Each structure stands twice: as C-alpha cells, then as structure tokens.
Amino acid sequence: MSFMKFALKNLFAHKTRTILTLGSMVVAVAVLFTLVSFNRGYEKALKTQLQGMGIHMMVVPVGCPYEAASLILKGGKIPNHLPMSVLDDVRKIPEIDIAAPSFMSGIVRPEEGRTDIYVGIDSATLRLKNWWKLEGSFPQNPDEVVIGDNVSLIELSGIGDQIYLPEKDATFNIVGKLGPTGTEDDGFFYIPIETAQRLFDQPDKLTAISIRLKNPDDAPVVTARLATVKGAEVITMGELLGTMMTLMGAAKSLLLSIVMIIIVISALGVLNTVLMSVFERTREIGVMRATGAAQSHIFGLVWLETLLLSLLGGAGGLVLAIAGSRVIENVVKRFLPLAPKGSVVALEPGSFLLVLGFVVGIAVVAGFYPALRAARAKPIEALRSE
Amino acid sequence: MADNQAATTNGKLLDVTDLWRTYRRGSETIHALAGVNLSLRPGEMVSIVGRSGSGKTTLLNQVGCLDKPSRGSLKISGIEVTGLKEQELVRFRRNHIGFIFQLFYLIPTLTVEENIRLPLVFARKKDEQRVTELIERVGLEKARKALPRQLDGGDMQRVAIARALVNRPKFLLADEPTGRLEKNTCAAICRIFHELAADGLGVIIATHDPVLAREADRIVEFSDGRIAREEILKERQ
Numbered sequence: 001m002s003f004m005k006f007a008l009k010n011l012f013a014h015k016t017r018t019i020l021t022l023g024s025m026v027v028a029v030a031v032l033f034t035l036v037s038f039n040r041g042y043e044k045a046l047k048t049q050l051q052g053m054g055i056h057m058m059v060v061p062v063g064c065p066y067e068a069a070s071l072i073l074k075g076g077k078i079p080n081h082l083p084m085s086v087l088d089d090v091r092k093i094p095e096i097d098i099a100a101p102s103f104m105s106g107i108v109r110p111e112e113g114r115t116d117i118y119v120g121i122d123s124a125t126l127r128l129k130n131w132w133k134l135e136g137s138f139p140q141n142p143d144e145v146v147i148g149d150n151v152s153l154i155e156l157s158g159i160g161d162q163i164y165l166p167e168k169d170a171t172f173n174i175v176g177k178l179g180p181t182g183t184e185d186d187g188f189f190y191i192p193i194e195t196a197q198r199l200f201d202q203p204d205k206l207t208a209i210s211i212r213l214k215n216p217d218d219a220p221v222v223t224a225r226l227a228t229v230k231g232a233e234v235i236t237m238g239e240l241l242g243t244m245m246t247l248m249g250a251a252k253s254l255l256l257s258i259v260m261i262i263i264v265i266s267a268l269g270v271l272n273t274v275l276m277s278v279f280e281r282t283r284e285i286g287v288m289r290a291t292g293a294a295q296s297h298i299f300g301l302v303w304l305e306t307l308l309l310s311l312l313g314g315a316g317g318l319v320l321a322i323a324g325s326r327v328i329e330n331v332v333k334r335f336l337p338l339a340p341k342g343s344v345v346a347l348e349p350g351s352f353l354l355v356l357g358f359v360v361g362i363a364v365v366a367g368f369y370p371a372l373r374a375a376r377a378k379p380i381e382a383l384r385s386e
Numbered sequence: 387m388a389d390n391q392a393a394t395t396n397g398k399l400l401d402v403t404d405l406w407r408t409y410r411r412g413s414e415t416i417h418a419l420a421g422v423n424l425s426l427r428p429g430e431m432v433s434i435v436g437r438s439g440s441g442k443t444t445l446l447n448q449v450g451c452l453d454k455p456s457r458g459s460l461k462i463s464g465i466e467v468t469g470l471k472e473q474e475l476v477r478f479r480r481n482h483i484g485f486i487f488q489l490f491y492l493i494p495t496l497t498v499e500e501n502i503r504l505p506l507v508f509a510r511k512k513d514e515q516r517v518t519e520l521i522e523r524v525g526l527e528k529a530r531k532a533l534p535r536q537l538d539g540g541d542m543q544r545v546a547i548a549r550a551l552v553n554r555p556k557f558l559l560a561d562e563p564t565g566r567l568e569k570n571t572c573a574a575i576c577r578i579f580h581e582l583a584a585d586g587l588g589v590i591i592a593t594h595d596p597v598l599a600r601e602a603d604r605i606v607e608f609s610d611g612r613i614a615r616e617e618i619l620k621e622r623q
Binding site: 002003006009010013283284286287288289290291292293294295297378379380383 | 447450452453472473476479480485487491493494495496500504505507508509549550553
C-alpha cells in the first residue's frame with residue numbers, strides 16, 4: 001500500500017463532501033482555462049483575420065473607432081457617413097494602391113432572427129480582396145447581386161435565381177456567388193455601390209474606404225495626408241487591433257475578477273474539506289503517530305490529499321473546458337460585439353501549464369494549514385480526542 | 387527472542403525509576419504519576435490495575451514514549467528515552483513498542499491487511515511475509531481483505547494486535563484490550579498475549595478486568611499516581 005492509495009481512500013471516505021469540493025474545483029479550473037484560452041485565442045484570431053483582409057488602413061467617418069472595427073468584422077449600420085468626395089481626395093494620394101469604397105446597411109428580419117447586410121461596392125473591392133473566389137460575374141447592372149457563401153445556404157439560392165426585398169420593393173438577380181472565405185464576407189449581399197446608396201436613401205454617401213498601400217511602410221505618410229481630409233478619420237489595422245484589445249481589456253478585467261473570486265471560494269472549499277477531514281481523524285492521526293508515523297508522514301499525507309483533490313478537480317476542469325469549449329465559444333461569441341470568425345478559444349500548452357500552476361498553488365496554500373495542524377497534534381492528545 | 391534479551395540492561399526490558407508526570411490545572415498541581423518505580427523483563431506479562439484516574443494510562447503513555455515525564459528515569463532496552471528528541475522518539479517507538487487500544491482504533495478506510503501493514507509503510511519497510519504470518523497467527527486469513535466495519539470486536543482487536551506486532555517490537559502496551567469484548571473473545575485474546583510473552587515479548591496490560599489481570603505474571607495496582615500494591619502471580623525463571 002502506498003501513501004497515494006491511502007490518501008485516495010481517505011479522500012473518498014466521505015464521497016459526497018469530496019465530490020462537492022471537486023465540483024467547485026472543476027468549475028473554477030474550467031472557467032479559468034476557458035478564460036485564458038479565450039484570451040489567447042481571441043487575440044490570435046483577430047490578428048489573423050485583420051491581416052488576412054489585405055487592408056492596411058481604413059478611412060471612416062469621424063466618430064468612434066470601435067464602430068469602424070465592428071463594421072469591418074461584423075458588418076452593419078453606422079450613423080455617420082463619408083461624403084463621396086472623400087474618395088476623390090483619397091485616390092489622389094500616390095502611395096495608395098487601391099482605395100475601395102463601400103456603403104453598408106442592413107435589413108432587419110426579426111421573424112428570422114437575422115439582419116441581412118447589403119454592401120455596396122465597386123470593382124476596386126474585387127482587386128482589394130483578390131483572394132475571393134467569384135463564381136459567375138461581378139454586378140454590372142443596378143439590379144444584380146453577388147451573394148456570400150452562407151447567404152446562398154440560407155436563401156437556398158444560386159446564380160440565376162432572384163431575390164425579392166419586400167421592404168424596399170426591389171428585386172435582384174443573382175449573378176455571382178463567392179466561395180467560402182471563412183470571414184464575415186460569407187454573410188453579405190454585394191450590390192453596386194450606387195444601388196446601395198439609392199436603396200438606403202443615402203445618395204453620395206460612403207460607409208468606409210478600405211485602403212491598400214503600395215508599400216505598407218508608407219502608412220505614417222498616408223495617415224498624415226488623410227488626417228487633413230475633412231469629416232474623415234483614418235484607422236490603421238494595428239490601431240484597430242489595439243482598440244479592440246483595449247475594449248476587450250475591460251471585459252477581461254471583469255472576468256478575471258470573477259475568476260479570482262471563484263478561485264478564492266474553491267481554495268476555501270478545499271481548505272474546509274481537508275480541515276474537516278483532519279478534525280474528524282484526530283484520533284486516527286494519534287493512532288498513526290503511536291504506530292510509528294513521524295510528523296512528516298502526517299504532514300505529507302494530509303498535503304497529498306489536498307494535492308490529489310486539487311489535481312482531480314483540475315483534471316476534471318480541463319476535461320470539462322476542452323469538451324465544452326465549442327459550446328462555451330458559441331456562448332461567449334454571442335456576447336462579444338467583435339467576434340472574429342473561426343475559433344476564438346486557443347487550447348495551448350501554455351494555458352494548460354498556467355492552470356496546472358493554479359491547481360498546485362491552491363493545493364499548496366489550502367493544504368498547508370490543515371497539514372501543519374495535523375502534524376503538530378500531540379499523539380497523546382490526539383488519542384484522547386472524541 | 388535472543389535479540390530482546392541482548393538489548394536489555396541487567397535482563398530488564400523496561401526500567402522505570404522515580405517517574406513523575408505532573409500537570410497544572412489552573413492553580414492546582416496534579417501528579418498523574420508520583421515517583422513510580424517499575425521494571426519488566428523479556429517474556430514477562432504485567433497487569434496494571436486501579437481505578438479510573440489512578441495513573442494506569444499515564445504510565446502506558448510514558449512507557450510508550452507518547453508523552454514525556456516531568457522527571458525521573460525511563461530506560462527501555464537499556465536506552466534512556468527521556469532525553470530523546472522527537473525524531474529519535476518516533477524511530478524508537480516504531481522499533482520497540484506496540485500499542486493496543488480498548489477501541490481498537492483501526493483505520494476505517496483500510497482493509498485488515500492494510501491496517502496491519504501501515505506501521506511498515508511508516509517505517510519504509512516491505513515485509514509481506516511478516517504481514518501474512520501475523521494474519522495467520524491471529525486467525526484472520528479469511529478476512530484479510532475485509533474492512534474494519536465488516537468485523538466483530540474480537541476480530542478488530544486481533545487486527546490491532548497484529549498491527550502492533552508487525553514492526554517486531556520489544557514489548558506490547560495494551561490499554562483495556564478486552565474492555566469491549568465478550569467473554570469467549572477475551573479468552574482468545576488472552577491466549578494470544580500468553581503466546582507472545584512465551585516468545586519473549588514484554589507485555590503490559592492496563593485493565594479493569596480482574597480475570598484478565600490475573601492472567602499476568604504480576605499485578606501492579608495504582609492509586610493516585612503511585613504503586614499501591616504489587617502481587618506476583620507466577621514466578622519466572
């Protein structure tokens with residue numbers, strides 16, 4: 001018989017108590033691991049998505065850069081617009097390779113629980129997003145539309161079909177379909193920019209201008225020039241990432257505070273369980289001392305019990321977090337205003353080690369006092385206890 | 387048990403001289419032991435009798451190195467144990483003394499054989515042969531995988547005896563070993579004590595049971611922490 005087996009037997013002598021404590025540990029570890037994994041995954045996914053866009057900067061209406069970020073990642077309406085004249089100013093800057101204007105707005109369909117995003121574009125977008133795999137043709141006429149991959153699945157439509165918008169009493173002919181991009185582009189309807197402006201009663205207005213530079217190193221020069229354009233604001237992709245991460249920082253601090261509380265509660269739970277077990281076994285500890293156990297044996301045994309409890313809870317928490325990561329991801333994404341496409345939960349060894357450190361930390365801290373108390377019990381007094 | 391005899395001084399396994407154990411309870415001073423002198427030879431069985439609070443258990447705790455005396459000398463196997471440090475006492479207790487308690491005090495989560503093996507685990511020894519030998523000696527072959535709650539009182543005490551013997555101690559300290567047992571079971575436990583003494587083990591039994599007390603070679607009666615009377619029942623060679 002090993003100390004390990006002995007410790008395990010002691011732990012499960014009170015199954016209900018141990019399982020309840022394990023439950024709190026499992027939840028704490030699962031939350032912590034998910035949060036750490038999410039934090040890492042989110043930043044990574046966001047970077048990947050922004051880099052994958054092939055856009056170096058955006059010109060957006062003066063306002064909150066958060067809205068611009070939301071626009072890029074999720075699509076939607078923003079209250080301010082750029083005048084069409086800004087596009088001419090932008091296109092005059094020689095360092096700019098492509099300046100792709102867009103007008104974006106949505107039609108809410110509450111009965112279907114979704115908003116259809118219509119994006120007005122011109123052929124510059126096709127050059128900017130040169131990774132697009134377009135089946136069919138780009139819209140040339142006002143009543144033509146190209147649909148994203150997800151749209152074709154939702155609408156059960158393809159090239160040659162028609163889409164009718166009762167809200168606007170407009171009919172569009174589907175002339176093209178995008179192959180899956182793995183980005184929000186899959187969920188949009190692309191129509192000629194003039195059509196979009198007319199459809200949403202915003203003639204000569206733009207939502208944003210996406211820019212690709214001839215040389216990305218020219219970003220500061222171009223930014224300085226664009227800063228002089230009236231009514232426009234420039235945001236680089238680096239700034240956008242920073243803004244998003246700052247926005248996330250506040251939510252992260254709140255979540256970390258909640259996790260810290262969970263950690264303290266679970267550590268107290270472990271401490272309580274082990275301490276109660278020590279109290280109940282005072283005489284048993286006295287018997288062990290009488291039969292040859294040294295103080296170090298008792299200390300080691302109680303500490304081992306705490307460690308096992310924490311490790312079992314930790315393992316359970318990791319399994320729960322991994323098994324439920326997709327569910328957790330979907331839930332978290334639902335509450336995120338800026339959720340990038342793809343997985344935002346990165347299950348990495350670094351996160352695993354961090355959580356392991358947390359588990360061992362709990363065992364070390366929560367187990368120390370009960371172990372010390374048990375080890376210091378005088379055999380004669382322990383034997384006398386009821 | 388030649389080893390036991392070799393380890394003693396003047397043939398004494400235990401030599402207690404003017405042993406005192408004093409407690410303070412508020413302003414009151416209590417002498418749980420007041421100048422006790424006692425000796426034990428290998429193979430000798432001594433019964434300690436007396437009313438509750440007379441000092442029987444205190445003496446067992448002193449002899450078992452579970453508590454330190456206030457003054458006096460306590461030699462076990464020729465070694466003065468009163469000056470030993472905690473770690474030395476642990477080793478000494480492990481190698482020289484076996485305990486048996488009235489309520490058996492088995493570890494409820496461990497099986498019969500695991501309970502018996504436990505002192506070996508603490509001593510970092512592996513001696514499965516010894517465990518099996520003791521299980522056979524106390525007649526628990528069929529119950530070796532049983533948990534304490536599945537045993538009756540007599541069997542639990544047999545496990546406690548085997549556990550006390552597993553580290554091959556020099557003597558056995560039994561505090562009311564038959565206090566919770568039926569008559570027939572008491573007789574069986576007595577037989578085991580006699581066999582152990584015959585093997586050269588010193589046996590000290592603190593008991594209220596006059597029948598068990600008279601099974602010993604000598605009865606020592608305690609009163610107010612002192613030896614009030616000593617009666618030799620069997621002369622030993």
